[in-house]
Structure formats: C-alpha cells, structure tokens
Amino acid sequence: MKKILIIDDSRMILEVAKNMIKSNIEDVEVMVVSDPLEGVEILSKETFHLLVLDIVMPSASGMEVLRIINTIPALKTMKTIMFSSLNDSKALSECFRLGAYDYIGKPLDVDEFLARINHALSEYELTSTLHETIEKLEVNNKELENLNVQLKEAQGQLIQRERLAGIGNLAAGLAHEVNNPLGFIKSNVSTLRSVSEGILDIYDVMKNMIIDGFDDDGASIGIVKDREESVDLNGIIEDIDDIFDDVDNGIERIAVIIDALQKFSNIQSIEESEAINVNEAVDIVIRLLGGYLNSDIKVVTDLQATQEIYGNASDVNMALYHVVKNAIEAIGEIDITEGVVTISTRDRMEDQKVDLMIRDSGIGMDSEVIHHSIDPFFTTKSGGAFVGMGLTTAYNCFVKDMNGQLDISSDETGTLITITLPV
C-alpha cells in the first residue's frame, strides 16, 4: 500500500488530483490537506511514500514545508513532487535545492501527472531498497569486524602455541644434550673417586713401609701388589688421562650449550627487531643441535653472505633451528652410513637479498608431503616427540613476519630449503 499526501490550498486541485490517482493507480492511499501547517503535523506523525506539494500557499510556502521535512529523519526516503506554475522558476530551483524530487506544472495534464507519480513511486521503491541494503551491509560489516577480532585472538593463541611447541622441542633436545655429558662426567668422577681411594690406600701402605723401614720379608710388597690389583691400578693409570679429558670435554660441551642457548633466545629481545648476521645464527643453531649429529651425519657450512638481515633474533634462531633439525632428522630416516647437511649463505646482489640454503641428503618428500609441510601439526615422523610445527614456524617467521620467501624442493636424493630474506 503506497501512501500519498497532497498539500495544496486549492480544494479543487486536491479533489482532481486525488481522483486522478485513485482511478489510475492501484494499491494506493491518498490523503489530501489544504493547510500546509496541518500537513506538516500529519507528516510528523505518519510516514508517506510520496508528497505532492504546492509551492505558493497563503500560510506557508512549499519551500518552508520542505525545510521542515528535512528536519524529520523518518521522511528521508519520501519523494516530493512540487506543483508549479510557469512563473515559479526561481522558487522551483530553490525547491530542488531543498530536496524536491520532481515537479508538475499547473494546469495538470493527466498523463504527465500520472507518469510522474508512478515514476516517483518506483524511485521510492528503489531508494528504500537501497537504504535497506545499506543497513544490512552495515550490520554485516559489524559482524565481520567482530569475527576479525576473534580471528586475530585465535591467531595470537596459535602463535603462542607455536612458540611453546618450539620451545618444548628445544627443551627436550637440550635435556638430552646436557644430560649425556652430565651422565659420563658423573660416572667418570665416581670412577676417579674409587681409584683415588685405591691409590690413597696404596700410598698409605707404602708410607708405612717407609716409616717402618722395609724391615719385613716382602709381605708389604705383597700387600701393595694386592691393592694394585684390586684397584686395577695399571689399567687406570693408562686410562686416567683419558678420564680427565672426557670430563673436561663434557664440561666444555655443557658450557657451549648454555652459551649458545643464551644467544639463541635473548629474553629481552622477544618482540624487538634488529640487524642479524645470518652466519652467526647458523653457528648458534649448529652448536645447539650438536647432540643430534653422530658419525653418520655431517654438517658442512659454506657461509658467504656479508649482508645482514633485519628481524627478531629469537624468532630467526628458532625458525632456523627447526629447519636444520628437520634436515638432520630426514637423514636419520634413511639407512645410510653417510649423510650430509649442507648449510650455505650468500648475498644476492641483484635484488638486495640474502639466500640461506639448507640441503640434506635425507629421505626427501613427495609433492603431497611438500604441499602440507607448512601446515601446523603436520608431520610424517612417528613418535610423540615430533609436533609438526617446524616448517610452520619457519614459514611464519621468514615469509609472514620478514617478507621473505621459503622454497622447498625435494626428491629421493634429499631436500633443499631455500630461504630468501630482504637485507
């Protein structure tokens, strides 16, 4: 039901117009009023689709009515058609300026009048649909904004878990790395303790022999020989240098790990970025991964880069740690006696970037695996120790945070990971 209001001081015009509309347009309700002030009151209480408004009226002009209409927000979509006689051109321009939609000249021509009414009514439909759509869009927008906030929170949590998984991984590896040297240091010290007890024992016997002046029949020598055997003195004497060397070696290893660990994850710089020397990062990571290497796996480095990259040192170290650890594990998955991990760095003069390449001669990945390799928690390795966040962490750090590139190529001879970072 379309609602139309006609305001004109001539009752005859009101009748004629109302009849014209009602006999030719369906589904329409027409209200007429000759006093513009009364019209304004009606407009403040009811909404209409269309207003037909005379310009020249005794108590208030069409322009004044328009001004009042403009202050009522509910009438924003209402279309207004002005009745105008030919002399009113200046007034008409003013009406358009005040928001009138159209005009029709008096005396009324039936066809023209109906045409403009219909046109205004369909315009109203379009405009109001437009307004509704805009409102819906605004609601959707708000929802999207909320979703965005939630997503950002979820992402933040995922990044936290990623970090923790990385640290957990590192901690597990390090525990082993430190407990091994601790193990043989402790065992060797215990051996040295029993050895020294034995030696002190012999020393005691010999001291007494000297004090007593060798005046027995060789019984003391017998005792000494006895003690020597029970302690396996000769065996120990051969070994004693090695024992001390092993203990020193173990202590040194623990010291290196602690030192590398401190450089690896400088707590103070958790969120800051700085200039980083890639070669140093490679060095630190290799030291921390030392325990995973054995006689079957070698790490070879070819560090030629001279430019520095810019990023968060902790993140870079952790990401690199993951990539190199993957390389070492890839070799561990196959049954060969000589695996090599080659880490090289070089400057790319052509585009002001640094390349970091980690190549392993390990098991390799097929295209399906490569496709999923960056997904969080994806891993092809069995056993609970492997969380599957290594390449995810590397991708997030090198590509997302540092605007670099991560390329993976792999076949049965091994895998090559190329990381390209801006300087």
Next chain:
Amino acid sequence: MINILFVDDEPHVLNAIRRSFQRTDYKMYFAENAQMAEFFLASKNIDIIVSDIMMPGINGIELLNYAMLNYPKIIRIALTGRNDIQSAFEILEEVEVYKYVTKPWDKDELKTIIQEAISQKKDNV
C-alpha cells in the same frame, strides 16, 4: 659368563660405563648404533641390553622392540637423557623394559640394577 650389551650413540658414555664395570665379571659389548647392536645380538649370547633411547637413525625404542621380538629372553633396560615425566610415559608406552634409568645415572645404582636383573634371569630360567 654374563654378557651385557651397552648401546649409546655417545662414545664418552660408553667409555664411562666401561670404566665403571671394569672390575666386574661381566663380559661387556659396546655399540654406537642400532646396526652394531643388532650384530652383537645375533652373534653373541647377550643376556642384558642397556640402550639409550634418543639415537639418530634407528632409535632405542625401535632397537629394544626388535630385541623383544627376536630375542625375548634378553632383559631390556632403557637409559635416557630425557628425565621428565612426560618422556617416561611416552617411552614406557612404546616399549616394555625391565628398568628405566635416566641420565645422569648413579654408577652404583646401575650396578645394582644389573645385578638384580641377572638374579631375576637366573630365577626365571
């Protein structure tokens, strides 16, 4: 004659163990990887196997399961550098062992465990 096989990828660990068992009556074999261990298992009459868990390549769990499958009479002891409870659960879920020892280990405790393992073996036979 009791034959004991020690497996660890770390030669220093094997040396330290060798020294601590120097004056015992056991015959000791040392392997730095699973392949060497398998060789000893096949060619010597091993009574007890003490193996590290975290080794590159074939790890201790796989090795101990291999021993359980092929030489079920051998007593299996796990020696590991990861001494947290989570790892303990993980390892014990994946392989059946007589005892589980963490690094750093106590020399006397290790000796006692081995002695007890031997007497248990004698009882079972």
